[in-house]
Amino acid sequence: MHNDCHICRAEGFSARARVEVRAHVGGRSVLATVIRVKSGLLGDQEASLSEAAWARLSAQEGEEIIVTHADPVDSLGHVRAKIYGKSLEKEAINEIVRDIAAGRYSEVALSAFITAVADRALSHDEVFYLTDAMVSVGSRLDWGKGPIADKHSVGGLPGNRTTPVVVPIIAACGVKIPKTSSRAITSPAGTADTMEVMAPVDLSVADMRRVVDAEGGCIVWGGAVDLSPADDVLVRVERQLDLDSEGQLVASVLSKKVAAGSTHVVIDLPVGPTAKIRSPEMALHLVALLEQIANRAGLQVQVIQSDGRQPVGYGIGPALEARDVLSVLRNDPRAPDSLRRRALDLAGALLELVGVVERGKGKVLAAEVLRSGQAWQKFQRICEKQGGLREPVLAPIKQEVLSPTTGIVTAIDNRLLARVAKLAGAPSAKTAGIDLHRELGQPVEKGQPLYTLHAETRGELAYALEFLGRHKEIFAVEAQ
Template identity: 60%
Template sequence: MSQPVLPTPRGDGSLLLRRIGIDTLQESVVYMHADCHVCRSEGFEAQARVEVHLNGRAIIATLNVVDPGLLAVDEAGLSNSAWRALNAAAGDRATVSHAPALDSMSQVRAKIYGNRLDAPAFDAIVADVAAGRYPDIHIAAFLSACAGGRMNVQETIALTRAMVAAGERIDWGRAPIADKHCVGGLPGNRTTPIVVAIVAAAGLTMPKTSSRAITSPAGTADVMETLTRVDLDVTAMRRVVEREGGCLVWGGALTLSPADDVLIRVERPLDLDSDAQLVASVLSKKIAAGATHALIDIPVGPTAKVRSDEDFLRLQRLIEQVADANGLNLRVLRTHGGQPVGRGIGPALEAHDVLAVLRGAAHAPVDLRMRALALAAHLLEFCGHSRPGQGQSEAWRLLDSGAAWAKFQAICEAQGGLREPALAPLREPVLAASAGYVAAIDNRRLARVAKLAGAPSAAAAGLELHVRLGDDVEAGQPLFTLHAQAPGELAYARRYHDAHPAIALEGHPA
């Protein structure tokens, strides 16, 4: 049998690039034929780390070797992220070589074995992560080695500083610069857009950068993306803030603490969010964005992220120590975390709640309104705008007068225009099997149900909560309504809840 005639390799060793159309999120992947002359001559094996060069650009990518049929021997396929990173075009040819040695991995291995790392070690690791030199498996190893209380205060300070140093740092040339963050674990707690609108309407500067969801059904950036554009660069962000006094943008589109967004991407499937990583992630973003005064909201409840007073005090001390070491004025608030906030859980549903509060609608969720007002009041006093004890009345005035709503509209218009969030085409109520009162709501299970319904990837998916703790419920009454964009996701979420109920009902005492 005659052998197939293989293409003759070019003398420069280059390979014709092809966009394979595979979504590998932000990890760059290159695909090569098993008989590729470059693979053979360089001794490449599957999962090797290689460097791809094109027109003065270079990326580090993970190699996948494919069987005959998908690629010719003189071709290299690129994942979507690798194609974008190289700014490749049809017909381009690139060279592929061994990636440089990753010296900082020795520090990761040291951490895995329980050793303490110093500031230069974290600088090296974070710089390599930000530059895209770590594959996801190495990032996962680093995150795991730092989880479970394996980081002390000095290490957390060093990690925070390394994350700030790896990117840009904005200087607004004035003070105070306000910021606010919730550590999470409480579905629907979307106070940030309301707080930014109130604080900016008061004349303070609040350039808010937010992340997408890590382990929750929605992050602030996911919610705001249903309302306006959030992927602004630093120049556009500055323009919005100088014009309106505030913004609500996605931190991943900026070069502020860029390693954080890479780490978050790997944390998400691991469902991992350690105290040290949480503190370094939150504070590095605040510091890089130029904040001088930050308010940290820590909800505490039996099924929140922070479950006890002991956990709260430990996290509070760590945040305050790291903030103090970095010159950031910080105030930590302990808030109630026994049940979700608002009605919607999921990007678009939470956006509807935010709009209802800002517009002063009669159906606006009272708990979301009151939490946002309390946080805004603390921030107004903390930044010196209001005298102690007067922040609450000022926050109420700005919200009830419509000034906060006008400011929110102006910020959204400056970011690209305000739009109404979509509604999911599929909805199914989940009914109470018996009469009683709502004795407990499991935040984690309810968040899981919303995620299985499609949130946050499907922006309109999630659930709408109809009951609160202590409410009387009749048999057959809707406890919440599932929202989904696909029948399979709707059924999947319903099956999970049937097996793991998130709302506990108890009969009334005799």
């Protein structure tokens, strides 16, 4: 609103005041933060809105709006109580989550909530209430009877793209696996981004149901399905703070699984110094909490700790990861063994969890389904049903990054590698990213390539190279 707008002044809408905006009496409303402008962008009694607010209000340009001081958000009292060290009851957590999902929390209020529940500040009861509340404010899918399989990977280990391998194996074994995946938020690729290189993923719930009815599985973007809207709001602020919050992580993962209608879930938990879970102690504590809350939420969950010290597969970035996925599914001898093994571990565990095979036999069955081509056949049919299989193409611009010394690769920094891939353009430039040529423990000679940068423009390649110039520590190569 304009600084001199007389409504703004009379109502006392100071900069950053929280206001309620209504398109017409009785209509839908949004809570907004006032930004005041002095220039001629807006006139007296004019206001402009964010895209999100336009959409939510279904407002038309030129329409009259009603702007009032927002009522105080009562559930913030519960957040304050938590900050003062009190435990939260079920109904208090319900009120908080409802207000968050309704967009009633400002960024400042969201940050206070996230800080208040960070680390291990939530009791088991509170984590369960939070999980339950997050499910109840969103949509919930129902796939009828029978086990509904699902998987989840905690933390963005670059290249850890097991889903497109696991789903067709499970579906080929006759187990339903209606998988929803996310796009990248801060990583160089989310599963939905990688899958989109090979097939459309932006399906409605009805289309998703059609694919699952026909093939027993799908791999679609979860964004259109609105499974845990409160989590979607929180995640944006969480990333800015980079706070570890065990309770929030567990509630986030499990609420999405319950909302997706899953009954049996295998969770991949990479552990490593530059992974999300940095130590065995953190992993142990998290596994216990995941299993207990899953149990209370009625989910069968198995957590598999995996090697999080380095990326999985060769490629980082949507197209390069898709290439790896296809090479594994096609039994290409050049396929990355790390991706193949990890996908089989997860698929095997899931087959055992749903009871298709007895304990200890899952991986053998998964490997056979992959080797025989059944998984590849299933994957092609799923892609066809989702709108058609597409082959990934690679980037037009490539540049090798060479080892400055001769020795053994002793450490790889996942976080810095992810940053480089993003600077090179991933995920919005689908073919951009990194193609790795060495892994931990392998020898390399001075001047041999450690990895190749892929980019779609010279400018983006330059950004990535400039960053590399300042961060020599991505690969540690030590002389023997």
